[in-house]
Amino acid sequence: MTAESTNSGTSLYKTDARTKRRNASEARFRIYGMAAVGFGVLALIVLLTSVLGTGLGAFRQTFLTMPVALDAATLDKKGNRDPAEMAKVTTIGYQKILEKALIAELTEQKLIPEGMSAKDVGGLISKEAPAQLRNKVLANPELVGQTITFRALANGRIDGYFKGRVTMESAALDSNVSPAQLELADKMRAANLLGLSFNWGFIFDPDASELRPEAAGLGVAILGSLYMMIIVLVLSLPLGVAASIYLEEFAPTNRWTDLIEVNIANLAAVPSIVFGILGLAVFINFANMPQSSPLVGGLVLTLMTLPTIIIATRAALKAVPPSIKDAALGVGASKTQTVFHHVLPLAMPGILTGTIIGLAQALGETAPLLLIGMVAFVRDYPGAPPEGFLDPASALPVQVYNFTQRADPAFIERASGAIIVLLVFLLTMNILAIILRRRFERRW
Amino acid sequence: MSLGILSLIVAALAAAGFFLGRRFALAKVAGDARRLHSLPGYYGQTVFLFTAVPAFLVLGLWLLIQPIVIENRVAGTIAPADIPEGSSVGLVMSDVRRIADGIERVVSEGRMTEPELAAHDDIRGELASAGVALGNDVRPSVVEAARNYRDLSPASSLAMSGLVLALALAGMAFALRRISPDFRARNVSETFVRYLLIAASTVAILTTVGIVLSLVFETVHFFRLYSADKFFFNTVWNPQFRGGSDLGIWPLLWGTMYVSLIALLVSVPVGIFAAIYLAEYASKRVRAVAKPMIEILAGIPTIVYGLFALITVGPMLRDFFAQPMGIGSSSSSVMTAGLVMGIMLIPFVSSLSDDIINAVPQSLRDGSYGLGATQSETVKQVILPAALPGIVGAILLAASRAIGETMIVVLGAGAAAKMSLNPFDAMTTVTVKIVSQLTGDTEFASPETLVAFALGLTLFVFTLGLNVLALYIVRKYREQYE
Structure with missing residues (x-):
């Protein structure tokens, strides 16, 4: 005790300046501690939410569902259903089939916008979808000649549009997708031709090329x-x-x-x-x-x-x-x-x-x-x-x-x-x- | 014979040896196990060990050495004149391997027999059709070497199978012959097992030796191609594919130190204060929740932190700090990497400090409270001084982690090697450059690739020094309480 505090005759019930200072420093110290713990916990939460927030989208993917007529004349010219012969038809052949099927479906539902080329309509389908269809047909040659319901991956940009990554403004500047295509996608979604569903391919499929993010899997x-x-x-x-x-x-x-x-x-x-x-x-x-x-x-x-x-x-x-x-x-x-x-x-x-x-x-x-x-x-x-x-x-x-x-x-x-x-x-x-x-x- | 089948046969032989050994021992005493020195199972175990262990040992060694021996023998057949200008034996040998691979494929597809192919004029075109593309013209001696290579591989693996099986059988016979009622089977098999244990424990030493040898060997190789003083005293890092690179280490060291410094500035205060709060102030319930949560941070893989830096922290720092203040426009920066690495290091500092603070005896606290000190005064003037060596050790270990950390800086700090004071500039570190010099298609004879080993050695020496120093401080200054 200093002489000042004993002689001034202050009450014990009143804290003097030095005690106040010590108590304040105690409180500050405590707050630093709490802040440090809080920072650690907050960092963990922000880290996890940022990863979860961006990553959950990968588990849902946009698919186009449509009937596809597997034309025997193009897919199996000799008609003997031999997979080795049929393998000569490349993915380009299947791409044309898919494009045709999509246009047929859209015309039937009267969704095709005026002046949109077949290529632009086909652009809605992922480049990976023909390969998947081809594998499916080669694995089961009996499918040729039938009309099957095929679930095709949508193009990555269309997928990005439904996940908020691509907007009309960004599409206008993007050479890979046009606002018209996005509008068409919107209409197709309303007509139930296109929608998001759980993406098993992300877990089981192999990686895909740089240009086909929609098909990349783990x-x-x-x-x-x-x-x-x-x-x-x-x-x-x-x-x-x-x-x-x-x-x-x-x-x-x-x-x-x-x-x-x-x-x-x-x-x-x-x-x-x-x-x-x-x-x-x-x-x-x-x-x-x-x-x-x-x-x-x-x-x-x-x-x-x-x-x-x-x-x-x-x-x-x-x-x-x-x-x-x-x-x-x-x-x-x-x-x-x-x-x-x-x-x-x-x-x-x-x-x-x-x-x-x-x-x-x-x-x-x-x-x-x-x-x-x-x-x-x-x-x-x-x-x-x-x-x-x-x-x-x-x-x-x-x-x-x-x-x-x-x-x-x-x-x-x-x-x-x-x-x-x-x-x-x-x-x-x-x-x-x-x-x-x-x-x-x-x-x- | 394939490797899997060979190992299965040896394993089956060993298992048979176990039962044979047991039966043999029992037969010697007419089924009266009391007259044996050891339990019957130990006789089986001895036979098992003598059958399996030498055979597998030789198998492993052979697999390790076979490629090297074959390479050397084949490389010896290539005339020095056939090695093109600017190429090396190593490059020609990789051609040899690919040609051998191509011949294998052509022959297995049944298009041509091997002598036909070797005599063929356009071996290159024929190989290309089998999916093996070769750069320049194939010289006859290289083709000859490839055929040699192809012939040697099956011969060698046949020899290996024979030797391994013979060894297994010999070991079995040897052990079986020694069985008699007085044979100390337990002692023999226990000694055998003990040697196996010793061998396992030397793996740690072999790893260290492997690390040091591979680093030093390639570093010496590097300094033969690139002068050491330019590496240590040049302040420019500018690798060129065509040679004439500047490979000064200083910009990389600067980046490493700068990132680590920021990481420590974040993690040390936060870690120590968190440790103090959890050890001294927090209620049991808060501690039970907060401590594991902070420790989860240590269990998250660094690639996750890297992605966090890349997609969240980097853009945020750029948009809210660097660009408004006009001091940077890149989302990868020293600040980004440092901040995220700081978060990663919090648990390293806090867990160790927490343990050390908890180890300070209660009597010291009680003494301090008895003199009228507040809790924070006790922490600052009694507990921290007592725990200081341990905390310094924890900080040094965190620093060693920071220097050796790779993924956060690869994704967060950028790739531009420069020495700048601005923390919002993209800079690069030693680890980033090791990754970038050693990934992708690189040939192993250029200083641009080999410099990675010199960088690795630098990193190894730095972190080793810090670790040893940390252990030394902790051991030397640890207070011994009862």
Whole structure:
């Protein structure tokens, strides 16, 4: 207490200036803290809503539904329904059929605006639709000669119009779409010829070219990511568990073990792109493994995930109480038997949780995969394992990156949609980890 | 024999070995397991290990070495005169592989037999029809090399299958012969398993060795083509495809440091204050909600942050700050990348700091309160000084993350290498340039590609230094409380 405050004779009930200042500083400090927490939470919310907001559109797609007469005279000139013969008709032939079908349908409903060319009307249909129709016919030649109801993808710009990405003003400046086409699309929507519905193709179809955002899908990327996760799981779980058992239970404390420990701690903090350089130099240039194959990606991600798994496994092994080991050793089990029969089963839930979290990390990793050629444009699904592990494939996060590098703004929606798929996978894995932990974790 | 079938056969042999070993041991003592040294299963396990492990080891090694040996043998047959001007053995070898691939395809389609094709005048046109397009004229020695290559591959894989199977059988026979009632099967198999564990734990070391070797090797290669002082002291980064590039590292380092600085300016105060609030002030309920929410930020893949920078933060900063203030018109900027990276780093700072603040014993707080300090005074004058080494460690780790982060800067910071003070300018970083120099069609002999390895080494050294420093500080200055 200073002399001033004791001698002034003020009441204890009245706070003096210094206390006020201290209290104000206390309140300020508290507010800073709250603001910091609030900023973190707000950032998370803004991040997620921005991605969800742009990405949800990718799951709905504009389709044209119309009857299509599959004219036998053009599609199967010899009339023997032999797919090898019919494959000679290219997508251009099918495009004409689709265009004709659309015009016929529109004329019947009296929707065709005056002075609009057949080409402009056909422009409403995606360039990908003829290829899809062709595949459908080649897979089932009996369809030729019949009239089927075909659901054709609409052009990306038309799709963008219904999702608010394309407006009449922007269409007037765009060489790919005209306001007249948009008006026609509006009318067709009112006539139920065209509408938005759930887009399974986004999840199962392969990527499409730069000019056809409406057809781009994630099928190859999801399969590639799945293959890589299988490789990571098969390699990193046994290796990681074996390494941790040795370090935690058997290793003597000497220079060599110390070196290994320091190494693992460091590897956990090495930037992921450095692992990509390693993969490029060792697996691709030195061992001549095929570029952009899930095998190389899986190996690189395995090396990246190992430290995570080792750290988690060692924590789980450490958590098993020594009394269990002592009891096992006491009844005559050998050291190896103690570890494999008693310690390891009890640590298993912790190990699995750590493994799943490691896998989730590997699933979202992008940078190293860019360096080993995963950015390549891949349209063919990789084959069945084990040979399929050597086929070129894509990966989910890399596909997001690929989408962002393309000019058409429709790909931004696709990229966000791909992120939603990625986040759903990550969420599932993390929930699985939490459930495992809740279910099997034991407190000693 | 395909790889899958070979591995399946070895696995089946090993499984058979297990049962044989067990039966053998029991047969030796006429079914009385008490007279055996170990449990019968251990005799089986020993046979299993001796059958499977050496065979798979050799299989793996062979697969790793086979391409290298074949390449060398084939490359030796190509006369130096047949390597065109400005090309290299590596490029010719890639032609060889593609020709071999093309011959394979032509032959398998049954259009021509192999000798016919090799004698053919227009091998190039024939290969092109099989979907293998070759650049310039194919020289006879290259075709010869390709045929050699094609002949060697099946021969080698046949030899491999034979060796692996022989090894598996030999291991099995060896182990089976040793079985007797006195054979210490448990000890043998446990020692074997222990060596396997040791081998697994050296993978970490091999990875580090692989990283260092591949970086150093290619960096040395780079410095042979491009002078080191130009790399370290030039302030211009301007790679050209036709050679004569300027590859100074300074603009990239500047961009990296600038982005990391902004990221730390965002994440350090927010992270530390959040940690303090959660540890000292927040009620249990707030903590239970807010702490996981902040930690989710650490689990989100960086590509998501990158996209967030690209589509939300970048345009927002440009429209509301940079353009009205007239200081920039690009949506990718140091500010964009720094801000988003700062958000990503918040949990790295806050979780570690939170743990460390919680580790400060309650008695220190009680002592401070007893002297009449307010809560914030206690935090500032007692808890933070006690927790400082740990917090500094956390900040250093966050800095190392920031320097090595790739996707956020690839999508958020831009690609223009320049040294500017304006945070709303697009700049580029070391990691962005590693990605851009190593993706796409690049040949491995040019300094423009190899510079990525020198950049990678720089990055590795920087982050390693920061990590080691962080660990050192945390260990050295950690307060030991009871």
